Amino acid sequence: MTRGDEGTGLVSHRTCDTNPVPSSPLVTRKAWFYMGKFFTSVRLKEDLCMGCINCIKRCPTQAIRVRNGKAAITKEFCIDCGECIRICPHHAKEATYDSPEIMKLFEYTVALPAPSLYGQFNHLDDVNIVLTALKKMGFDDVYEVSGAAELVSELSRDYLSEHKEKWPIISTACPSVVRLIQVRFPSLIEHLLPICAPVDLAAKMAREKAMKKTGLPKEKIGIIFISPCPAKMTAVKSPIGIDHSEIDGVLAIKEVYPILLPYMKQSIDDVEELSISGRIGIGWGSTGGEAGSLLSDNYLAADGIENVIKILEDLEDQKFDELEFIELNACAGGCVGGVLTVENPYLAKVKLKRLRKYLPVACNHLAGDSCEEAFWTDEVKYEPVFKLGNDMKESIANMSRVEELCNLFPKLDCGSCGAPTCKALAEDIVRGVAKEQECIHILRDYIHKLTDELIKLDTKNENL
Amino acid sequence: MNNDIIVMTYEVPADDFTRAGEASSSVKGKLKKMGVNPDIVRKVAIAMYEGEINMVIHAFGGTIDVIVSPEEIMMILKDQGPGIEDIELAMQAGYSTAPDNIRSLGFGAGMGLPNMKRYTDDMKIESILGVGTTVTMRVSM
Numbered sequence: 042m043t044r045g046d047e048g049t050g051l052v053s054h055r056t057c058d059t060n061p062v063p064s065s066p067l068v069t070r071k072a073w074f075y076m077g078k079f080f081t082s083v084r085l086k087e088d089l090c091m092g093c094i095n096c097i098k099r100c101p102t103q104a105i106r107v108r109n110g111k112a113a114i115t116k117e118f119c120i121d122c123g124e125c126i127r128i129c130p131h132h133a134k135e136a137t138y139d140s141p142e143i144m145k146l147f148e149y150t151v152a153l154p155a156p157s158l159y160g161q162f163n164h165l166d167d168v169n170i171v172l173t174a175l176k177k178m179g180f181d182d183v184y185e186v187s188g189a190a191e192l193v194s195e196l197s198r199d200y201l202s203e204h205k206e207k208w209p210i211i212s213t214a215c216p217s218v219v220r221l222i223q224v225r226f227p228s229l230i231e232h233l234l235p236i237c238a239p240v241d242l243a244a245k246m247a248r249e250k251a252m253k254k255t256g257l258p259k260e261k262i263g264i265i266f267i268s269p270c271p272a273k274m275t276a277v278k279s280p281i282g283i284d285h286s287e288i289d290g291v292l293a294i295k296e297v298y299p300i301l302l303p304y305m306k307q308s309i310d311d312v313e314e315l316s317i318s319g320r321i322g323i324g325w326g327s328t329g330g331e332a333g334s335l336l337s338d339n340y341l342a343a344d345g346i347e348n349v350i351k352i353l354e355d356l357e358d359q360k361f362d363e364l365e366f367i368e369l370n371a372c373a374g375g376c377v378g379g380v381l382t383v384e385n386p387y388l389a390k391v392k393l394k395r396l397r398k399y400l401p402v403a404c405n406h407l408a409g410d411s412c413e414e415a416f417w418t419d420e421v422k423y424e425p426v427f428k429l430g431n432d433m434k435e436s437i438a439n440m441s442r443v444e445e446l447c448n449l450f451p452k453l454d455c456g457s458c459g460a461p462t463c464k465a466l467a468e469d470i471v472r473g474v475a476k477e478q479e480c481i482h483i484l485r486d487y488i489h490k491l492t493d494e495l496i497k498l499d500t501k502n503e504n505l
Numbered sequence: 506m507n508n509d510i511i512v513m514t515y516e517v518p519a520d521d522f523t524r525a526g527e528a529s530s531s532v533k534g535k536l537k538k539m540g541v542n543p544d545i546v547r548k549v550a551i552a553m554y555e556g557e558i559n560m561v562i563h564a565f566g567g568t569i570d571v572i573v574s575p576e577e578i579m580m581i582l583k584d585q586g587p588g589i590e591d592i593e594l595a596m597q598a599g600y601s602t603a604p605d606n607i608r609s610l611g612f613g614a615g616m617g618l619p620n621m622k623r624y625t626d627d628m629k630i631e632s633i634l635g636v637g638t639t640v641t642m643r644v645s646m
Contacts (some may be wrong), residue, residue: 227543352532357547357553428540433575433646436539437511440573444511467539 071473079426080279081119082271083126087111089133094456096125096134096240101346102221106469107459110150117426120220121272121373122346125378136293137381138269141300143290144179147263149255151247152180153240154186155268156318156326157376158294158403159396160389162305168323168396172315174304178297180265182251182317189243191405194321194334196236196415201335201365207232209341209356209364212331214238216276217371218349219421223281226353227423232367235417237283239325240266240273242415265290267297269379270372293381316502319404320397327390328375332368334403342368344375429471444465450480459482506598510574517557517584519566522610525548529553532571539573541646548644549578552624553619563587564638580625580642588634595630596622597622 083108092110097103107127112125112133126134135279144150152175159168172183193214201210211232218287222229237245244264251262268291277286324330332340337406341364343352349369355361372378382389429443432435446467453463457478460466469475478484513535514593515528533550537543553569560567564586572579589595595602596618603613622628634639 227537228547354533357533358529358550360525394616411533423543425537425540427538429538430540433539433541434509437509437573440535440539441511444513 065350069473071471073118079116079119080275081114081116082121082274082278083114083119083123084135084137085112085114085136086133089131089132092409093131094459094461095128095130096460097456097459099124099128100339100461102225103351103461103465105461107456107476110125117413117424118224120217120224120346120371121270122217123271124346126271126380131450136274137288138268138271138274138293138296138381139265141292141296143265143292144263147289148236148261149181149219149251149257150263150265151182151184153184153186153243153247153264153266155240155267155269155294155376156185156190156323156330156393157379157382158267158297159323160291160326160377160393161294161298161382161384162392165392165396167312168316168318169314170305170308171301173308173311173313174301174425175267176313177304177307178300182247182254184243184247184250185316185318185468186240186243186266187318187325188405189246189322190239190331191318191322191334191403192407192412192415193236193239193242194325194331194403195405195407196412197234197331198335200234200236201337209361209367210234211356212275212366212368213282214325214331215370215372215376216272216281217270217346218251218369219281219370220272220275221346221349222353223421224359224424224426227425228357229353230421232425233282235282237415237417238276239322240268240288241276241280241283241286245414248287263289265292267292267294269376269382271380272371276386282421283421284419287430294379295310295381295383308373319385319401321403322394322405323397323400326375326393327377327386328370329368330375332366335366337365339364340366340368342370344370344378345373346371429468439471442471446470446477449477449483451482453482455481513571513573515569515571517560517566517569519564520561522561522601525556525558525561526570529557532620536578540580543574545578545644546622549580552621552642552644553580553582555621556642558578558612559617560584560586562603562612567637576646577626578644580640580646582640582642583637584622584639585637588636588638589630589632590634592630592632 066230073300090111092107095107096112097107101124102120104115126136159171175183181203193241211231213234245262248259252259264287274291277288277291280286321334324333328344329342340468343349349371374390377389378386399470403431447464448464458466460469466475466480471475517528518524529550532553535545536546564584567584570581594600598619599615601613601615607613621642626645627643629641
C-alpha cells in the first residue's frame with residue numbers, strides 16, 4: 042500500500058508524534074519552546090530514510106532535522122507544502138490521506154473533485170466524463186469544487202470592493218500559505234481573505250443537498266474530497282478560520298486516477314450531464330485562475346513556496362501596497378502542481394485551458410443573499426512557533442547566545458549535524474534540542490585537543 | 506557586557522541594489538524570533554529598509570547598528586557619504602536629490618526620510634558636508 046494510513050481517522054487511527062526528540066539525553070527541550078495543537082500530513086517511512094540531508098535543505102521553514110540517522114519533522118514548524126516529499130530520493134516521505142475504502146463507511150457518498158483533477162487526463166474534452174466515471178466508481182453523487190469556487194469568486198469581488206482599507210487582500214485557498222502567514226507573517230494576517238476555500242464551501246453545500254435529497258441524517262452522508270495535495274488533509278484535521286470542516290475524507294488524485302481510467306472509457310457512451318461549472322471555476326486549478334476571476338488587472342499571482350515567501354517578505358515591508366489582490370500558491374503551477382497529482386503541472390495547466398475554452402464564463406451565482414456560511418467564523422491568531430523565549434529579556438539573552446554560537450561554527454551549512462544551517466543548529470541548542478558537539482567541526486577540534494593532551498601525558502610518562 | 510541588550514551590526518555595500526534590504530530583512534527575522542510585537546517589527550523593518558536604500562543611493566554604503574533592549578529598539582545608520590546640505594528640505598515629502606538612473610529603478614520618490622520619521626518614535630539626523638551622515642532612530646517597545 043503506497044498511501045499513508047492515518048487519513049482523517051475514519052479508516053484507521055494511529056497517533057504519531059513527529060516532534061524531534063532531543064538528540065541526546067544530555068539536552069532537554071526548553072519549556073518556552075512554542076507548543077500548540079499542530080498537525081502535519083507528512084509522515085516518514087523510517088525504514089526507507091537514509092538520513093541524508095536533502096529534505097532538511099529543501100524545507101522552506103527549516104522544520105526537519107536528522108536525528109539518530111532519521112529525518113524528524115517539528116510539526117510546529119511544518120506548513121505541509123510537500124517539498125520534502127518531492128525532493129526525497131529514497132521516497133521515505135509520504136503524505137497521509139484516506140483509502141477509497143472510506144466510502145463504505147457511509148450510506149450515501151458525494152465526491153468533491155478538485156478542478157486540478159480534470160487536468161490529469163489526455164484528450165479529455167468533457168468534464169462530464171470524469172464526473173460520470175466517479176459515480177461508476179461508487180460515489181452516489183458528485184459536487185464540483187469548481188462550482189463552489191465560482192461563488193467564492195463572486196463573494197471575493199464584493200469583499201474586495203467593500204474593504205479597500207485592507208488591500209492588498211491575500212487569497213486563502215492554499216492552506217500552506219495561510220499556515221505560513223499564521224506562523225511567520227503576523228502583520229499580514231489582517232489582509233487574509235476571510236472566505237472559506239472553495240472545497241470547504243463545496244462540502245457544506247454538497248451535504249445540504251444530499252440531506253435534502255435523501256432525507257438521511259448528516260453523519261450517514263460521506264463528503265469526500267479528491268485532492269491534489271496533503272495540505273488539504275491538514276486543513277480538514279485542524280482548519281484555520283473555521284471551527285470544523287465538513288469534509289469526511291480526503292482521497293489522493295494519484296490514487297483515484299488509475300481506478301477512474303477504465304470507468305472513464307465506459308462512461309464515454311453514456312455521459313451524464315453532471316457538471317455545474319464554467320471557465321472561472323475550472324480556472325482555479327492553476328495559478329492565476331483565482332486572481333483572474335476577480336475581473337481586475339491590479340493583482341499579483343505567485344507560485345512555488347520560495348517565491349511565495351519572497352512576496353510575503355516584500356509585502357510586509359510595504360514594497361507594493363497599491364495592489365488589490367495577491368494570489369499565492371505553495372506549489373509551482375498552482376494546485377495542478379500538488380504532490381498528489383500525476384501529470385506534469387504545466388501540461389495539466391494546458392489541458393485545463395483547453396477544457397475551459399468552450400465553457401460559459403461562470404455557471405454559479407449568488408442567489409441574492411449574503412451567503413454568510415461562506416465566511417470564516419474564527420479569528421486567525423498569530424502562532425509564534427519560532428520564538429526564542431517567553432519574554433524580551435530571555436529572548437535577548439537567547440538571541441545573543443545564538444549569535445555567539447554562530448560565530449563559533451564554521452558557517453559551512455554542511456548539514457552534517459542534522460540541522461540545515463549553522464544558525465539552525467545554534468537555535469536548536471538554545472531551544473534545548475541539540476548540543477554543540479553535534480557540529481562535526483567542533484567535535485573534530487575537541488578530539489584533536491584530547492589527542493594532543495594524551496600525547497603530552499604520554500611523553501611526560503616516558504620522561505619519568 | 507549588559508545581558509539585557511543585543512547589538513547587531515551590518516555592513517551596507519555601496520551601489521548594490523540587489524543586496525539593499527538584506528540587513529533590514531535579517532533584523533526583521535531576528536525581532537520576530539525574539540517575540541517583538543508584530544506592529545513594532547513592521548515599523549522597524551520599513552524604517553530601516555528606507556535608511557538602507559538611502560545609504561546605497563546617496564552615500565556609498567555604510568554601517569548599521571541595531572541595539573535591542575526590553576524597552577526599545579535603536580537603529581544607528583552611519584555613512585561616510587557627501588552629507589545632507591539642508592536637512593529640513595531633505596525631510597520634506599517628495600524632495601529628492603536622487604539622479605535619473607536611480608529614479609528609473611523606482612527609487613527616489615522623496616519619501617525615504619519622511620517615512621523613516623513616520624514609522625519611528627524618534628529620529629535624529631547629524632550630518633557634516635563632505636564627512637558623512639548619522640541617522641539615529643528609536644522605536645519604543
